[in-house]
Amino acid sequence: MPSQHKVLRFRKGFRVAIRNARAEAAEMVIPPGDAEGDENNRHRGADQWLYVVSGSGKARVGERTLRLKAGSLLLIEHGDTHEIRNTGRTLLRTLNFYAPPAYGPKGRTLPPGKR
Helix, strand or coil, rough: CCCCCCCCCCCCEEEEEEEECCCCEEEECCCCEEEEEEECCCCCCCEEEEEEEEEEEEEEEECCCEEECCCCCCCCCCCEEEEEEEECCCCCCEEEEECCCEECCCCCCCCEEEE
8 A cells, every 4th residue: 555644634523534454543623621432432443542732631541530731642442431521721632543443434433343
């Protein structure tokens, strides 16, 4: 497969940016007061690496709650339930890596075993 290149725009929402058979990168932007995920959100077959580009918030991973700010790097291991909440006054912008891929090209969650 040839090299891939993409300029990230970090608009509101979640978008898979680049993927191959082994991993994928996605941008996620959460408005103040909003959250992504809940007590049932988990990636059954993929680890998620979340890097905070800008903004602030909280991550709930299993029973733990962690503060997030620009420069934070968080590993959410496969199977961990998690929620990312924007607790700040500006957009929370994150760059996320999934290994193996957790989403299809259009952002749909891949079923376990289909990575």
